[in-house]
Amino acid sequence: MAYGMLALGCAGALGLAACGGGDGSSAPAQGTLQVSMTDAPACGFDHVFVTVSKIRVNGKPNVDDSGSGWVDIPVTPARRIDLLSLTNGAMAALGKAALPAGDYQQIRLVLQANAGKPYANAVVQTGGGGDEIALTTPSASQSGYKIIRPFTVAPDTLTDLVLDFDACKSIVARGNGGFNLKPVVTAIPIVVSGKVVGYAPAGSRVYAERGGEVVKGTVATSEGVFTLSPIEQSSTTGNVDVVVVPPASAARGVGIIRSVPVVAGASTTVSTPTAPIVPPPSTFNTVSGTVTPMSAEASLRALQTTGGAKFEVASTFASLTTGAYGMNLPAAAPVVGTYQTTLPIPLVPDATVAGRYTIEATTSTGAVKSSSVDIGAGPATRDFAF
Secondary structure (H helix, E strand, O other), X not given: OOXXXXXXXXXXXXXXXXXXXXXXXXXXXXXXXXXXXXXXXXOOEEEEEEEEEEEEEEOOOOOOOOOOOOEEEEEEEEEEEEHHHOXXXXXXXXXXXXXXXXXXXXXEEXXXXXXXXXOOOEEEEOOXXXXXXXXXXXXXXXXXXXXXXXXXXXXXXXXXEEEEEOOHHHEEEOOOOOEEEOOOXXXXXXHHEEEEEEEOOXXXXXXXXXXXXXXXXXXXXXXXXXXXXXXXXXXXXXXXXXXXXXXXXXXXOOEXXXXXXXXXXXXXXXXXXXXXXXXXXXXXXXXXXXXXXXXXXXXXXXXXXXXXXXEEEEEEEOOOOOOEEEEEEEOOOOEEXXXXXXXXXXXXXXXXXXXXXXXXXXXXXXXXEEEEEEOXXXXXXXXXXX
C-alpha cells in the first residue's frame, strides 16, 4: 500500500510578519497554512506522480467549490511529485498562505490536468519498462479532491494538520491498461501525533491499525528501517496494532504487535536492528474473484482474525472494466505479541488461523459484503454480487 501526506502548518498571528500578514493592530488574528506531501509503500508501482496546483480550505464542511469562504494556497509553479519517493515520514513542501484564525472543516487538493507527456499525473508499473501511464483524475483539476476533518487555527499558536494520502488504495485499474485516481485521504493534527519505529525485512509493508483499519502505512527500507508517522496519539483514539507483511519474495508470514502506545511528539520503538520483526517462513496462495456489477467500483480487503481482533493484511480494487480482483496472501500462521518496553517483544504463532482470511468487499456507496476463505492448501475464489 502506498501512502501520500500533506502537512498543513497553521501558525498564529505571531508568525504573520514573515508571511505577509497584518500588523496586529485592529485586524482579526490570522495564521499561516503551510503545505507539504509524503508517501509510503509502492504496491506494484515504481512511481506515482501527481502534480499539485492548489490547496483550498474552508470553514464549512458542505460548501461546494463555487461557494464562499474559500482560502486558496496556490502552488506556483505547479509541483510534480513522485509520492513513492517520500517514504517513512519524509515530506515535500508545497506552499503557504496567511488565513484567519478560527475553525476549519474542509480541505481540497487540486491537481493540474494532464496535457501530454510528460503527464502531470501518471504511474509507472513495476516491471513495466519505465513507461509512464497517464493517471485519470476525475474532478481533480476542477473542484479538487475533498477531505473533511475539523481543525482549529488558534491565535499565537502553531497548528499542523497532516493529510495522509493513501496512494496505493487510491489507484484503480480500469482493465484496459489505464488507471484512475480515486483518493483515500485522512487528516491528522500533528500536534497530537507521534510515531512508531522499528525494523523488519526489507520491503515489508508495515501498517499501524486501529480496529482492523489502517491508519498509517509505510514500507521498510533496504536496511529494514520503518517509521510510521504521523499517528494520532493513543490518549485521543487508542493504541495501535503494528502489522508487518514481508514481500512475497521473502516467503514469510505476518507479524503482529498488539496495543502499541502512541505519544504526541515522541517515538515508540517496537523492534531493533539486532532483533527485527521477522515472521516465520510461509508459502503464498492467491484469493481472486469478480465483483458485480462493475459499477460498484469495489475495494477489497483481506482480514485475519486472531485473539478476537481483526487485522488487515492486504487490500486491492476490483477492475473498473472487468470487476476482477486478486490478492496474494501468506498461508502460514501469523505470529502475535503484545507491546512491552523490554525488547524484543515475544511473538507466538496462532496456528488456529493459518491460511484463514475474511475477504471484505465495499462498494463506492458504502455497501459491504464479506466471505471467509482458507488458502492454506491452495488458491481460493470468492465472487461478490451487489
